[in-house]
Amino acid sequence: MDIEQLREYCLSLPGVTEATPFERFSRGRFTILVFYVGGHMFCYFNIDDFTFITIKGEPETIADLKERYQAINDPYNGNKRHWMSVAIGSDVGDTMLRQLVKASYDLVKKQSAPRVKKSKQ
Numbered sequence: 801m802d803i804e805q806l807r808e809y810c811l812s813l814p815g816v817t818e819a820t821p822f823e824r825f826s827r828g829r830f831t832i833l834v835f836y837v838g839g840h841m842f843c844y845f846n847i848d849d850f851t852f853i854t855i856k857g858e859p860e861t862i863a864d865l866k867e868r869y870q871a872i873n874d875p876y877n878g879n880k881r882h883w884m885s886v887a888i889g890s891d892v893g894d895t896m897l898r899q900l901v902k903a904s905y906d907l908v909k910k911q912s913a914p915r916v917k918k919s920k921q
Contacts, residue, residue: 817835822834838913839912842855842901850888852876852885852888854876855900855904856904856908865884869892872892
């Protein structure tokens with residue numbers, strides 16, 4: 801999967817927006833493209849060096865995936881318990897990559913949904 805295919809896939813998911821919020825931190829050395837749902841990040845990658853993407857996951861799932869795939873590692877920058885790095889063009893194919901991005905999207909969307917208080921009866 802190339803960078804434009806991944807971008808198009810992310811933007812095809814309902815309610816997704818994109819931004820490059822870290823420009824001032826990188827001082828022009830690189831550009832991180834971030835995808836959001838409900839105002840929260842679910843996927844990001846360096847558009848100047850598209851060698852891996854970082855996505856969110858359940859801690860148990862991340863641990864299992866790290867054991868099974870060489871492409872899945874700790875993120876360069878992010879909570880290692882909740883985020884993973886996936887190398888592009890490795891033992892994780894395009895279909896699996898789409899599944900991981902969708903799972904990240906679903907997880908973040910669920911976590912960012914407004915919570916309804918239960919009334920006391």
